[in-house]
Amino acid sequence: MERIAERFDKMGIPRINSLIAFDKGDLFERLSLDEDIRPYLPFTRTIRNLSEARRYIRSIGNVYIKARRGRRGMQVMQVTKVKHRGYRYRHSYLGSLVRDRAEHFRDMRIVLRRYFGSRRVIIQEAIDIVKADHNRAVDFRGEVQRNGKGEIEIVAIPIRVGKRNSPISTHGEAYRFEYYLPKLFPHYSEEQIEELKNQIHDFLVKMYNSVEENYGHFGEIGVDFGVDRNGNIRLIEANAQSAKVSIGKAYDSRTVRKIYLNPLLYAKKLAKRRR
Ligand SMILES: Nc1ncnc2c1ncn2[C@@H]1O[C@H](COP(=O)(O)OP(=O)(O)O)[C@@H](O)[C@H]1O
Ligand SMILES: [Mg+2]
Known part of the structure; x- marks a missing residue:
């Protein structure tokens, strides 16, 4: 993968993402220097x-x-x-x-x-993340992309629920953000849920900006994060290559279409800018 990318770089073909994969250690080291992001880092x-x-x-x-x-x-x-x-x-x-x-x-x-x-x-x-019934780990995947206009767009935030007792949320189910967030915080009022949603949106945009400042521009980033019992948002990792599995599990065909279309539209924009 790396070699193909280097070859394309030499040919002057622009990249949608500056990186193919993050090094988890390097990512946290760099982000910890950013005051906007530091409060979110375990x-x-x-x-x-x-x-x-x-x-x-x-x-x-x-x-x-x-x-x-x-x-x-x-x-x-x-x-x-x-x-x-x-x-x-x-x-x-x-x-x-x-x-x-x-x-x-x-x-x-x-x-x-x-x-x-x-x-x-x-x-x-x-992270002391909120759990679903039967000790099932719950985390979030923020799928954030640049659209055809080059604007940052939070396309979907599937909530992933792991298998019973599993330390990871992978291999479990995934649900739509709007549907499942109130189920995770049943004691929250509607206003509190709205507030938490806004905080999550803020966090995702800050993450996107911080990653771009540290690594160069991106067409899409998949942000894994957890929310603890007290509603605190905590970063787990960032993905430069997002498999989008949870989108397919949880969202309708319109969202699925969008998540695959955005990078293509953005690529088209990059290509035009070059000419
Ligand atoms: N610090 C943590 N606290 C709680 N759960 C975590 C933590 N780190 C990872 N996990 C769980 O493990 C899963 C996989 O970890 P992650 O860092 O995303 O690695 P991978 O690159 O394998 O996806 C996460 O989606 C989450 O469910
Ligand atoms: Mg992950």
């Missing part, structure tokens, strides 16, 4: 070796460890420190939940080594 660090993980797991208590370049929840493990009883860990393997315990960090370390190999990883504080 504690995130790149670690150089697994021994360093021990310190963070013990001080934070409940973390996600992820490959800097993972996708589709395949390189994500949740690790929890249990008082006086070692560590618990969970990950998803081909859609099934794997969970177990490790008595000591040396055992945990073997598990991590086996799972991540020599990949570079980040450690991130687990």
Whole structure:
């Protein structure tokens, strides 16, 4: 992929997106320098070796460890420190939940080594995200694009609901934002729901601007984020290549059409500007 893109660059073909994929560690490092975005960031660090993980797991208590370049929840493990009883860990393997315990960090370390190999990883504080019934993880995917006029447009924000007890929302169901948000916060008034929606929209636009300031222009960005019990918005990651799976699961054909059409219209605009 990278090589094809470089080839196209040499030929002078403009890109819709400046990057093919974000490095999760690099993304959080850069965004943490942006005061607009910092309040939305869970504690995130790149670690150089697994021994360093021990310190963070013990001080934070409940973390996600992820490959800097993972996708589709395949390189994500949740690790929890249990008082006086070692560590618990969970990950998803081909859609099934794997969970177990490790008595000591040396055992945990073997598990991590086996799972991540020599990949570079980040450690991130687990967001205390709102859950659906039966301990199902819930997160959001903001699909933000530039349309044919080059304007930023929030096309859809599918809410993803994971499988029972799974640490990730991937492989579960997806629902329309407008329909499902009030179900997640049943104790909220209509005004409070509206307020939360506005905050989410603000956050997505700020994210888009900040990513562009740091990496160059984009035609589309998929923003994964969580909302905690107190209604705080927390960034999980940004995607430069969005599979749009959840859009297909949750939205009507008009939205599906739009999400595929926008990048083409935007590409056309870029091509015109060049001539
Ligand atoms: N810090 C976190 N707190 C809570 N859940 C998380 C956290 N990080 C990841 N997850 C869950 O794991 C899923 C996959 O993580 P993500 O960082 O998006 O990696 P991937 O590149 O594999 O999509 C997320 O969609 C979310 O459900
Ligand atoms: Mg993701």
